[in-house]
Amino acid sequence: MTVIKTPGTPASKMDRTPAGTPQHGGHRAKEEKIVVTVRLRPLNKREQSAKDHISWQCLDDQTIVYKPGPLERIAQPAMFTFDKVFGPESLTESVYEEGVKNVALSALMGINATIFAYGQTSSGKTYTMRGITEKAVNDIYMHILNTPEREFRIKISGLEIYNENVRDLLNSESGRNLKLLDDPEKGTMVEKLVEESVSDDQHLRKLISVCEAQRQVGETALNDTSSRSHQIIRLTIESTLRESAECVRSYVASLNFVDLAGSERASQTNADGARLREGCHINLSLMTLTTVIRKLSVGKRSGHIPYRDSKLTRILQHSLGGNARTAIICTLSPASSHVEQTRNTLLFATRAKEVTNSAQVNMVVSEKQLVKHLQKEVARLEAELRTPDPSNEKDLKIRQMEMEIEELRRQRDLAKTEVDDLRRKLQEDQRLKISELSSPVAKKCLSFSAVLSPMEGKELGRGDRNRNTMGRQTMRQSSTAPFTLMHEIRKLEHLQEQLGDEANRALEILQKEVACHRLGNQDAAETIAKLQAEIREIRSVKPAPKKVEVSGGLAVNKSVSANLKDEITRLHSQGSTIADLEEQLENVQKSIDKLVMSLPTNNDHQEADTDSPLKTKSQAKKKKLLPLASSNAANRQNFLRSPCSPLSATKDVVDNDIENQAPQYDDVVSTETQLTEKETPTKSEDGGDISSKEGTPYRRSSSVNMRKMQKMFQNAAEENVRSIKAYVTELKERVAKLQYQKQLLVCQVLELEANEAAGYEMENEEDLPPIQQESPASWQAIFREQRQQIIELWDVCHVSIIHRTQFYLLFKGDPADQIYMEVELRRLTWLQQHLAEIGNASPAPRVGNEPTVSLSNSLRELKREREFLAKRLKRLSEEEREALYIKWEVPLEGQQRRIQFINKLWRNPHDERHVQESAEIVARLVGLCESGKISKEMFELNFVLPSNKNPWMVGWNQITDLLHL
Numbered sequence: 001m002t003v004i005k006t007p008g009t010p011a012s013k014m015d016r017t018p019a020g021t022p023q024h025g026g027h028r029a030k031e032e033k034i035v036v037t038v039r040l041r042p043l044n045k046r047e048q049s050a051k052d053h054i055s056w057q058c059l060d061d062q063t064i065v066y067k068p069g070p071l072e073r074i075a076q077p078a079m080f081t082f083d084k085v086f087g088p089e090s091l092t093e094s095v096y097e098e099g100v101k102n103v104a105l106s107a108l109m110g111i112n113a114t115i116f117a118y119g120q121t122s123s124g125k126t127y128t129m130r131g132i133t134e135k136a137v138n139d140i141y142m143h144i145l146n147t148p149e150r151e152f153r154i155k156i157s158g159l160e161i162y163n164e165n166v167r168d169l170l171n172s173e174s175g176r177n178l179k180l181l182d183d184p185e186k187g188t189m190v191e192k193l194v195e196e197s198v199s200d201d202q203h204l205r206k207l208i209s210v211c212e213a214q215r216q217v218g219e220t221a222l223n224d225t226s227s228r229s230h231q232i233i234r235l236t237i238e239s240t241l242r243e244s245a246e247c248v249r250s251y252v253a254s255l256n257f258v259d260l261a262g263s264e265r266a267s268q269t270n271a272d273g274a275r276l277r278e279g280c281h282i283n284l285s286l287m288t289l290t291t292v293i294r295k296l297s298v299g300k301r302s303g304h305i306p307y308r309d310s311k312l313t314r315i316l317q318h319s320l321g322g323n324a325r326t327a328i329i330c331t332l333s334p335a336s337s338h339v340e341q342t343r344n345t346l347l348f349a350t351r352a353k354e355v356t357n358s359a360q361v362n363m364v365v366s367e368k369q370l371v372k373h374l375q376k377e378v379a380r381l382e383a384e385l386r387t388p389d390p391s392n393e394k395d396l397k398i399r400q401m402e403m404e405i406e407e408l409r410r411q412r413d414l415a416k417t418e419v420d421d422l423r424r425k426l427q428e429d430q431r432l433k434i435s436e437l438s439s440p441v442a443k444k445c446l447s448f449s450a451v452l453s454p455m456e457g458k459e460l461g462r463g464d465r466n467r468n469t470m471g472r473q474t475m476r477q478s479s480t481a482p483f484t485l486m487h488e489i490r491k492l493e494h495l496q497e498q499l500g501d502e503a504n505r506a507l508e509i510l511q512k513e514v515a516c517h518r519l520g521n522q523d524a525a526e527t528i529a530k531l532q533a534e535i536r537e538i539r540s541v542k543p544a545p546k547k548v549e550v551s552g553g554l555a556v557n558k559s560v561s562a563n564l565k566d567e568i569t570r571l572h573s574q575g576s577t578i579a580d581l582e583e584q585l586e587n588v589q590k591s592i593d594k595l596v597m598s599l600p601t602n603n604d605h606q607e608a609d610t611d612s613p614l615k616t617k618s619q620a621k622k623k624k625l626l627p628l629a630s631s632n633a634a635n636r637q638n639f640l641r642s643p644c645s646p647l648s649a650t651k652d653v654v655d656n657d658i659e660n661q662a663p664q665y666d667d668v669v670s671t672e673t674q675l676t677e678k679e680t681p682t683k684s685e686d687g688g689d690i691s692s693k694e695g696t697p698y699r700r701s702s703s704v705n706m707r708k709m710q711k712m713f714q715n716a717a718e719e720n721v722r723s724i725k726a727y728v729t730e731l732k733e734r735v736a737k738l739q740y741q742k743q744l745l746v747c748q749v750l751e752l753e754a755n756e757a758a759g760y761e762m763e764n765e766e767d768l769p770p771i772q773q774e775s776p777a778s779w780q781a782i783f784r785e786q787r788q789q790i791i792e793l794w795d796v797c798h799v800s801i802i803h804r805t806q807f808y809l810l811f812k813g814d815p816a817d818q819i820y821m822e823v824e825l826r827r828l829t830w831l832q833q834h835l836a837e838i839g840n841a842s843p844a845p846r847v848g849n850e851p852t853v854s855l856s857n858s859l860r861e862l863k864r865e866r867e868f869l870a871k872r873l874k875r876l877s878e879e880e881r882e883a884l885y886i887k888w889e890v891p892l893e894g895q896q897r898r899i900q901f902i903n904k905l906w907r908n909p910h911d912e913r914h915v916q917e918s919a920e921i922v923a924r925l926v927g928l929c930e931s932g933k934i935s936k937e938m939f940e941l942n943f944v945l946p947s948n949k950n951p952w953m954v955g956w957n958q959i960t961d962l963l964h965l
């Protein structure tokens with residue numbers, strides 16, 4: 001059965017996907033008003049001979065206006081506006097191009113389209129539609145020609161509705177009244193309607209002319225060849241992309257050319273008989289069309305739309321407010337005798353303007369095509385199954401690639417073996433050379449690739465990893481030019497020199513203080529004597545003379561690396577100098593402590609002096625004038641925090657200090673000085689016993705208010721001694737820092753040596769960037785890696801958790817932290833290696849006061865530290881402690897809660913949160929948070945452990961020993 005479908009239901013299975021125009025790239029329905037154009041023909045011969053005059057005029061291309069006669073009064077609308085208005089001179093080509101072409105060609109893109117001609121009889125409908133159809137056919141074939149990528153299939157069917165009967169114009173045998181069928185999916189179809197496939201444009205033209213020839217035409221009073229039926233010529237255009245053999249979806253759309261029968265009045269056409277009957281039917285169907293349009297014009301939801309009231313509206317249902325783009329050409333006669341009809345046509349056109357259609361792109365999957373495609377695919381698969389083709393291109397490619405992969409794997413393994421061999425050989429050579437050049441102990445410290453004794457699997461595994469990292473660091477650092485290292489060493493030496501000067505200045509002040517206090521008791525005198533001896537000793541410590549001048553730019557030469565050994569030797573002696581200095585300072589500090597203890601305290605005199613305004617005043621002044629006084633925090637900061645500042649800055653402060661004492665205590669000091677020069681420390685001027693009833697050794701002549709002066713003097717002296725003590729501590733810290741930096745440099749020098757001995761090229765190394773020029777991003781990455789290694793090493797080496805805490809909280813990735821990170825990592829790596837080597841063997845005998853490095857010692861120290869921290873937990877409130885116990889899952893009942901809790905801290909080096917929280921708790925317990933600003937430079941000396949001086953420093957002292965530094 002061949003049927004013609006409504007525009008929305010072509011001969012295929014509909015794809016119900018909502019669609020848009022292809023130009024918009026989508027498939028959504030597009031709402032669009034019917035395009036309405038008006039064509040006014042010229043007066044025809046009949047009208048001219050009847051002396052009709054022209055009653056309508058086109059004002060512009062959108063407006064037509066009624067031209068009344070001279071005495072005529074207008075009661076009806078006289079002006080109409082449309083999408084396009086074509087005057088009597090316009091050509092059909094213009095009507096097509098400007099009025100309907102866009103709509104007609106939508107069918108090529110899968111959008112249904114309908115073009116109507118509506119108007120009274122003889123107004124030019126057939127005349128216009130013929131021209132339009134012809135132009136459209138031309139354009140369609142032009143488009144096909146210009147779109148070779150698509151394959152087009154065009155079919156044509158033609159029918160007429162004559163006296164409400166549907167006739168097939170392409171098949172006169174099909175009967176005079178074809179039935180309309182309603183399909184719920186496909187809409188209205190015409191039974192038995194022939195749908196001819198079109199081979200080309202000529203064929204199409206021919207078939208169109210067949211349709212026209214078959215159409216009912218009759219002579220009326222107005223038109224010799226009046227069309228007495230509604231004619232619908234339908235083209236079904238389907239197109240598929242040629243390239244895609246897999247594509248089974250096509251555009252499909254109908255293009256209807258509708259030439260309606262003329263609306264007429266029987267009186268006008270003088271119809272009777274057959275013509276009258278025709279006219280009645282024509283008018284009936286046109287009336288239904290008008291009703292449908294009117295109803296649609298006020299909105300689709302305005303109630304029932306009587307499509308089914310006529311065959312014309314049934315068949316064209318989709319073109320009227322449905323899935324189609326529609327253009328209506330209303331043809332008009334300009335004759336005054338047809339004004340009424342023309343006006344009706346214009347009113348119809350006006351309503352039609354308001355009708356909205358919802359066109360969408362129709363994509364179809366042709367069942368036939370689909371089946372064909374599937375059959376082809378099945379056949380291909382079956383063939384493949386039956387005979388797996390060895391020459392199959394894909395299989396061949398896969399096999400080829402597999403072979404290539406295999407070959408690449410083989411080459412990679414070969415290269416890896418070669419690299420391993422080379423590396424092994426290199427390491428062996430390096431080890432041999434180092435053993436020749438360095439002492440055996442130094443080798444032990446720096447040869448990170450040495451194999452550890454299999455002490456503990458855990459430690460060994462980490463050791464390997466750390467050694468690898470250290471190996472990489474060594475390579476990186478070995479790129480530092482020897483010159484840079486030597487430059488650094490010189491800078492350090494310079495600082496040491498400054499430090500020595502400052503220490504001497506401090507001691508001078510101290511000496512003056514001591515001189516002022518000679519009148520103290522025997523103990524004090526002894527202490528002072530001892531102190532003076534120590535001062536003399538310290539003064540004898542001088543920094544080593546410079547061997548190489550740095551300032552002025554050292555000429556870099558290739559032999560510079562050869563001097564590194566000399567450098568190390570020199571640094572060894574420097575190290576002992578610094579160590580001496582440190583020891584001397586330590587002794588001085590002890591002596592000062594003793595001195596301070598021996599001095600009578602302020603409290604001893606406080607009661608007697610509470611009413612003394614002089615004391616308060618003098619104290620106030622003293623505070624103001626003594627930059628070294630501990631209470632003068634600002635000045636002290638300036639003084640102490642400038643270890644690397646130019647000497648002059650410190651000198652000023654020291655000078656001020658000396659000057660400050662003079663004006664305030666001018667009289668007193670001069671008196672005292674005179675006295676002290678004359679008298680022994682144990683006797684008063686008047687020969688009075690020092691154990692007088694006042695109980696003070698400072699009793700003086702009653703001619704002066706000696707007591708008050710003594711007190712003032714004593715207060716000032718005590719304050720100064722304390723300041724000096726603090727300063728000496730500061731000096732110690734600086735010495736430690738220098739030591740710290742020096743250790744790193746020594747390591748670098750030794751590594752350089754080792755690398756040089758291993759045959760690395762050093763000639764161009766001065767071009768390489770200095771060690772501390774990592775980019776911020778790469779430094780951050782290195783920092784994170786190093787910190788994690790350090791945390792893991794702390795755990796492995798059982799390092800003090802207070803040290804871990806302080807280090808962790810102080811060094812957070814600042815570029816200036818590099819030196820500390822490097823040193824810590826080296827120290828820990830050495831420690832780990834050392835612990836692995838000695839295992840649980842009995843530790844070597846203690847050297848001096850230094851703790852011996854051993855696993856058991858480390859564990860013991862750590863245990864003591866945890867006990868100390870457990871005691872410190874008392875600092876927290878009961879509630880705080882309980883909250884911590886709950887959080888750290890320590891049973892609330894039980895005797896050992898505190899130690900249990902402390903034992904949980906710093907246990908998991910791999911859990912970042914655990915580490916952070918452990919650090920925060922320990923910091924709180926030892927008061928790191930309270931101090932607020934801990935200087936990184938003072939890092940190693942700022943915390944005090946319960947018993948041991950610096951147990952965490954274990955490792956450096958040993959390294960120093962081993963290096964004979």
Ligand SMILES: Nc1ncnc2c1ncn2[C@@H]1O[C@H](COP(=O)(O)OP(=O)(O)OP(=O)(O)O)[C@@H](O)[C@H]1O
Binds near residue numbers: 040044120128261
């Ligand atoms: N724009 C025009 N320019 C010149 N001649 C025209 C024009 N329009 C129509 N005519 C002529 O007017 C006559 C009637 O035209 P046509 O047959 O096309 O009218 P119709 O509206 O189709 O009439 P009917 O409804 O009776 O079939 C024809 O001879 C046609 O050539």
